[in-house]
Every structure is written in structure tokens, then in C-alpha cells.
Amino acid sequence: MNLFAQALAVARKDLAIELRTKESLNAAGSFAIVILLIFSFAFESFSDEMNEFGGGLLWLVFAFAGALVFNRGFARELPNECLDTLLASPLSAAGLIIGKAFANFAMLLVVELVSLIVFGIFYGIDWLSKGAWLSVVFALATWGVSILGAVFGALTVNLRLRELMLPVIIYPLMIPLLIAAIELTNTVLNQHSVSGQMEWIRVLVASDIVFTTLAWMLADAILVN
Amino acid sequence: MTQAIALDQVWKFYGDYAALRDCTLSVQEGSCCALLGRNGAGKTTLLRILAGLTTFQGGAVSMFGEKPRAEKARRQSGFLGHGIGIYEDLSAAENLHFFARITGSADIRSLTTTWLERVGLTRVASMPVRQFSRGMRQRLALARTFIHSPKILLLDEPFTSLDDRAIAMLSELLVEARQRGATIVLSTHQLREALAVASHVALVENGRLRYTGERTQEMLDDPSLLYRLHTDLGAPQ
Numbered sequence: 012m013n014l015f016a017q018a019l020a021v022a023r024k025d026l027a028i029e030l031r032t033k034e035s036l037n038a039a040g041s042f043a044i045v046i047l048l049i050f051s052f053a054f055e056s057f058s059d060e061m062n063e064f065g066g067g068l069l070w071l072v073f074a075f076a077g078a079l080v081f082n083r084g085f086a087r088e089l090p091n092e093c094l095d096t097l098l099a100s101p102l103s104a105a106g107l108i109i110g111k112a113f114a115n116f117a118m119l120l121v122v123e124l125v126s127l128i129v130f131g132i133f134y135g136i137d138w139l140s141k142g143a144w145l146s147v148v149f150a151l152a153t154w155g156v157s158i159l160g161a162v163f164g165a166l167t168v169n170l171r172l173r174e175l176m177l178p179v180i181i182y183p184l185m186i187p188l189l190i191a192a193i194e195l196t197n198t199v200l201n202q203h204s205v206s207g208q209m210e211w212i213r214v215l216v217a218s219d220i221v222f223t224t225l226a227w228m229l230a231d232a233i234l235v236n
Numbered sequence: 237m238t239q240a241i242a243l244d245q246v247w248k249f250y251g252d253y254a255a256l257r258d259c260t261l262s263v264q265e266g267s268c269c270a271l272l273g274r275n276g277a278g279k280t281t282l283l284r285i286l287a288g289l290t291t292f293q294g295g296a297v298s299m300f301g302e303k304p305r306a307e308k309a310r311r312q313s314g315f316l317g318h319g320i321g322i323y324e325d326l327s328a329a330e331n332l333h334f335f336a337r338i339t340g341s342a343d344i345r346s347l348t349t350t351w352l353e354r355v356g357l358t359r360v361a362s363m364p365v366r367q368f369s370r371g372m373r374q375r376l377a378l379a380r381t382f383i384h385s386p387k388i389l390l391l392d393e394p395f396t397s398l399d400d401r402a403i404a405m406l407s408e409l410l411v412e413a414r415q416r417g418a419t420i421v422l423s424t425h426q427l428r429e430a431l432a433v434a435s436h437v438a439l440v441e442n443g444r445l446r447y448t449g450e451r452t453q454e455m456l457d458d459p460s461l462l463y464r465l466h467t468d469l470g471a472p473q
Contacts, residue, residue, distance in 0.1 A: 012340045020337050028325045031364070092319025096380075099287040099315035099390075101307055102338040231305065235291065 014106050014227075021102070021110025026117060028087060035083040035118055039076040043126045046072050047133060057135035065136055066196030070189050072126055073119065074156070078178040080118045081160030084111045085168035094168070094234075104230035108161050112226070115157035115164075123149055136200060144199045151215040152192035158222045159184055165233050191215045238300075240265040240388060240419035241286060246295035248281055248443075255281045256292070257443040263419055263436070265387075268410070270434035270451070271423040272462065278443040279423035280318070283392050286421065287315045299388060311340065314386030316394055320377035324366040328357045328376050331365060332383060339384035351379040355405065371399040378402065382409050389413055391422040395429045407433065427459035441467045 012020075029035055050068055054061065088094035097107055127145075131138055138145060163181045167173040191214040198208050205212070241263040248256040256278050263269045271279045284290045285297055288304035302309040315321075322331045332351055336344040352358045355375040365373060374397075381389070394406055410433050413420060424430040431437070431451055439447040439462050447466040455461055 012338070017338065020334065024323070024326070024330075024334050027330065028323060031325045090319075090324060091321055092317050093321050093323060095284075095287075095289055095317050095319065096315065096321030096335075097338070098289055099310060099313065099317075100335070100338050101311040101340055103307065235289065235305065 012101070014103060014109065017102050017106030018110035018113055021097075021107055022113035022117070025084070025087065025111065025114035029114070029118060035080045036121060039079040039118070039122045040125050042079060043072045043076040043122050044129050046075070047126060047129045051133040054134075056133055061134045061136060062201045063197065065130070065134065065200050066193040069123075069126060069130060069196060070152070070193050073123055073153075074182065074185060074189060075178075076122050076126075077115075077119055077156055077160055078181070080115055080122070081157075081164045081181070082174055082177055084115055084161060084164040086164075086173070089168065098234060104234045105227045107234065108165055108226050108230045109158070109223070111164065112154070112158040112161035112223075115160050116154055119153050119157055120149070123153065138200065141199045141202070144205050145196070147212075148192060148195040148199060148205075148215070151212070151219060152188055152195075155188040155215060155218045155222055156185060158219070158226050159188075162222070162226045162229075162233065165230075187214055188218050191218070237267075238265040239263070240267075240300060241269075241421065242296075242298045243282075243285075244296045246282075246285065246292050246297060248278075248285065248290070248292045255443050256285075259295070259440075259443070259445050261438055261445060261448055263421060265419050266414065266417045267435045268414055268420040268422070268433055269436040269438055270430035271421060271438050271440055272425065272427065272430065273423075273440035274425060277440040279425075279440050280392055281443075282440065283315075283317075283390050283421065283423050287313065287317075287390050289315075309388075312386055313388040313390055314381045314384065315390045315392075316377060316381040317392045320373055320380075322365055322373065322376055322380055325364055327362045327364055328352060328368070328372075329361040331376060332379055335380045336383050341384045347383060351383050355379045356401075370397075371402055374398055374402040375405060378406055378409060382413070385416070385418075387418055389418055389420045389422075391420065393424055393426075394422055395424060395426050403429075431455050431459055437462065439463070439466050 127138055130136060159181050163177055167177045170176050191211040194211045195208055198205055239262055243259050243261040246256055246259045273279050285292050286304055288310060297304055299309040329348055332348045333344055336347050341347050352361050355378060357376060395403060410420060434451045437451045438445055447462060
């Protein structure tokens with residue numbers, strides 16, 4: 012069984028559990044909606060200014076909501092010592108972490124879609140017409156955030172204060188991804204051409220490659236012992 | 237006979253505390269080695285090292301010539317720890333299907349069906365495990381451990397808190413595993429059950445292997461004999 016097949020098996024298992032319990036999606040989705048609603052009262056909605064900082068607002072919400080998703084990823088393996096069972100099985104540690112990242116990615120995309128719908132309604136932003144570029148930006152940035160969440164979810168899984176420690180550790184590391192994602196999202200929302208912002212696309216691609224490679228190489232050291 | 241498991245002068249520290257001290261053990265292919273010892277003696281640590289779940293600071297460990305974390309070694313082994321290692325929110329069938337898949341088993345669907353029948357869970361195959369009784373969970377955990385017919389079985393206190401049906405099932409599975417040539421290492425402080433299935437015995441005390449050798453008739457007749465002869469603390473009361 013290759014690494015990709017292993018990761019898919021783990022992701023399918025996690026998503027099956029999530030569809031049944033909806034622990035992460037309910038928490039992250041409702042959190043995102045509430046934050047967007049509160050900010051809609053704080054800012055002047057339906058103004059042109061929203062296009063200027065809409066990207067920042069969205070990615071702030073995704074980063075906070077993401078932490079709720081990432082915290083559950085490895086915590087799901089703690090009851091009945093499932094993590095030990097997985098680590099003793101032929102499943103590779105890299106397959107496990109990348110599988111968790113796949114599941115994070117899928118769940119975060121759902122939260123992002125729900126947030127975008129709420130964002131469109133309460134802030135009067137037409138994002139549907141910019142769907143193609145927005146999809147590219149969201150996919151690249153969400154993968155980077157998801158793999159970081161999986162790696163540090165694994166590192167913090169046995170900490171008593173993991174709900175606190177995980178965001179404290181990953182937010183500083185997310186900064187390049189978030190800056191690039193915010194810049195690109197604002198560019199797309201402002202109807203400007205992304206072709207003039209290719210350096211930010213390169214930042215996203217490079218971050219994704221670096222974080223995924225590090226996760227793959229360090230997985231055993233992260234999870235064993 | 238081929239050497240299946242070899243520990244050579246293994247040390248394991250938790251901080252300053254030496255959980256295993258200079259342990260050397262050889263387990264031949266097809267044998268069943270019972271790791272005996274009181275709580276905290278180092279049995280679980282030794283099994284966790286064999287399962288590749290923890291690192292060690294000195295010495296060498298091999299399973300069929302491979303390091304415990306090597307994929308080849310993990311593919312050949314089945315591990316049952318203190319936890320049952322199954323997902324509460326998945327059904328029995330989904331659990332077995334998932335574990336059959338990640339162990340690289342062929343014909344996953346029929347294997348799942350066979351093992352559900354084997355452990356008497358066919359009727360509740362699609363029910364979430366959280367609705368299972370303790371006994372049903374234990375039987376599912378046994379199916380999960382044995383589903384890929386591992387060549388090495390690492391079982392940590394497998395008889396503890398099993399109901400009668402699960403004990404009978406485990407004993408039957410262990411006999412079958414030995415008949416097909418599997419190597420078994422099981423830790424326990426339940427002497428009678430362990431000695432009944434073991435071909436070899438290793439006695440652990442304070443992280444040291446005090447005795448290793450074949451299980452004898454005298455041990456069966458007097459299970460506390462080993463403790464009296466080979467430990468400072470004497471026989472368990």
C-alpha cells in the first residue's frame with residue numbers, strides 16, 4: 012500500500028467519523044458564522060472598503076476555525092489507544108499525518124464554503140463570479156494550513172493544554188501562508204488580475220511543498236515516543 | 237529454528253529512571269513467550285519497544301532481522317495493547333474494513349465478513365461500536381489484531397478483564413496462531429493462564445530479565461515457583 016493510498020484510507024476513516032459525530036464541523040462552522048456576523052455589525056457592510064480587508068477578515072476566521080478542526084484530528088485517536096494501534100500497524104507515520112491533513116483539508120474547505128456564503132450575504136460581496144481564482148487561492152492556502160495543523164496536532168496530542176498550545180504554536184508558522192492568502196484574496200475580490208501577484212502564488216506553492224516535505228520526513232520522529 | 241525476535245543488551249530510560257536494564261532475549265519462530273512480572277516491572281515497555289511504539293537508548297532489537305519501526309516488521313506483527321484500539325463511532329464492519337485495508341490485506345470485504353462471523357458479531361456488524369457491550373468490544377479487538385494473520389503477535393495483558401467467551405476465543409486464536417507457525421510474546425501477571433499457553437517464559441523484575449527459558453511442568457504445577465527462585469521479592473501472595 013503506497014503512501015497516498017494509506018493517507019486516503021486514514022482520511023476516509025476520519026471523514027466517516029466526522030460525518031457521524033460532526034464534532035469539528037459544528038464547532039468550526041458555527042464559530043466562523045458567529046465571528047463573521049459580529050464583524051458585520053462592527054464594520055460598514057456593503058461598502059467598497061470591504062473589498063480591501065475582506066480577505067484579511069476571511070483568513071482570520073479560517074485560521075481560528077481551523078484550530079478547532081486540527082485539535083480534533085489526533086485527539087480522535089486517543090480513546091481506546093487507537094494511535095498506538097495505528098503506529099504499530101504497517102501504516103507509515105507519514106501516511107497517518109498526510110491522511111490527517113487530507114481530512115483537515117476537506118473539513119476546512121466545507122467551513123470556508125459556509126463562511127463565503129455568509130460573507131456574501133452579510134457583506135454584500137459577489138465572490139461567485141470570481142470563483143475560479145478564489146478556488147485556486149483557497150486550495151493552495153488551505154492545504155498549507157491543513158498540513159501544519161496535522162503536524163502540530165500530532166505534536167501536541169498528548170499535552171494537557173493542547174487546545175491552547177496548538178494555536179500558539181501554529182499561528183506564527185502560518186504567517187507567510189496567511190499573508191499570501193490575504194493578499195491574493197483581496198486581489199481577487201477587488202477584480203484585479205492575479206497575474207500581477209504571482210509572487211504570492213509562489214509563496215503558497217513553496218510553503219505547501221516545504222511543509223508537506225517536512226511532514227513526510229519527520230513523521231516518524233514526531234509520532235513515535 | 238529461526239530467531240524471530242532478538243533483544244540485545246537493551247536499555248530504556250524514562251528521564252533518569254531505567255525502565256529496562258541490559259535486557260537480552262531471544263524468541264524463536266513459532267514459540268510463545270510469556271513475559272511475567274509484577275506491575276511496573278517493565279513488561280509493557282519491552283512490548284512497546286518490540287511494537288515500535290517507543291525508542292530505546294542502548295542495545296539492539298530486531299524482528300526477523302528488521303528494526304521494529306521497519307515497515308516489513310510492522311507488516312508481520314499484530315499488537316494488542318492495554319486499549320482495544322477500535323473506533324467507537326465506526327461500526328464493527330467499518331473498523332475491521334479499515335484495519336484490513338491499512339495492513340494491506342487482500343480481499344478485504346470477505347476477510348471482514350469472515351472475522352465478523354468468527355467473533356460472533358455478524359448480527360451487529362453495522363452497529364456503532366459505542367453501542368456494544370464490553371465483551372463485544374473485546375471480541376472485535378481480537379478480530380482487529382488477528383485479521384491479517386500476523387507472523388508475530390505482541391499482546392499486552394491480553395487476558396485482563398476479558399469475559400469467559402473472549403478468554404475462550406483468545407485461547408483458541410492463540411492455539412491456531414501457533415499451529416500456523418506464528419511467534420507470540422504476551423505479557424501478563426496472570427500466571428496460570430499465561431503458563432498454560434506459553435512454550436517459553438521470561439521473568440522481568442525492576443527492568444531486568446531475571447530468568448528466560450522453556451516453560452516446564454514444575455512451573456505449571458506451581459506457578460509461583462519462578463518468583464520464589466528468581467526474584468528478590470519472593471512469590472506473589
